[in-house]
Amino acid sequence: MRDSLLPFALSTKVDESNICRSPAAEAVLKKVVERSGVADEFEIDSCGTGGSGHENWYKLDSKDHWEEHKDRTVDERMIDALKKRNLDPYSDSRPLEPEDFQKFDYIINMNNENIEEVQKAAQYWKDDLQKAIPSNWKDKVQLMTTFMMKGEYQGAAEVPDPFHGGPEEFDKVLDMLEDACEGLLSHVESKKFATES
Known part of the structure; x- marks a missing residue:
């Protein structure tokens, strides 16, 4: 069985549309x-x-709700920062959907505010819409900074939003994501090894 990992976008007015940190985390x-x-x-x-x-984004029809964002690409400044590291963004902008809780083993968030949004959405979809949200859905929702390994990043509360900053902020975000993604893979691999032993 393939492991499924979903790096997740921060829900704010500047990075709410899956065009900055989340596609960078994916790349x-x-x-x-x-x-x-x-x-x-x-x-x-x-x-x-x-x-x-x-x-209440999760109560709206995601197709209509996301229509204005569907053709948006990754923030140009993040594209520049990614290209310097020979990385390319992979995803078109899309919202979290109920099916993601079935499909993915991890839903990785950039900060606690984002986690709260995901939890509200999952609870609503499960209780009010009777969607098939798995019983272990809370275990899937994780904070990206939890997996950071380097001393300078350990204990960070969030992956900061670089939107209002300069190139150095975008580089810092990528540094943090590279560290966290290495830690995330290590975590998943060790968990898999423990299960198979």
Whole structure:
């Protein structure tokens, strides 16, 4: 069975549309698993919350709600930062959907605010819409910084939003994501090894 990892976008008015950190996390994580020779064992995707800044985004029809964002590409400054590291963004902008809780083993978030949005969405889809949300859905929702290994990043509360900063902020985000994605792969591999032993 393939492991499924979903790097997740921060839900704010500036990075709510899956166009900055989450596609960067997807690109970094895909490179990390490829470099480790295990790319065929993983399915990796990214998505966002909020879209147009709607507080109750998860109660809206995602197709209509996300219409204005569907053709948007990754922030040009993030593209530049990714290209410097020979990385390319992979995803078109899309929202988190109920099916993601079935499809993915991990839903990785950039900060605690994002986790709250995901939890609200999952609870609503499960309780109010009777969607097939698995019983272990809370275990799937993780914070990206949990997996950071380097001393300078350990204990970080979030992967910061570089939107209002300069190139150095975008580089810092990629540094953090590279560290966290290495840690995430290590975590998944050790968990898999423990299960198989």
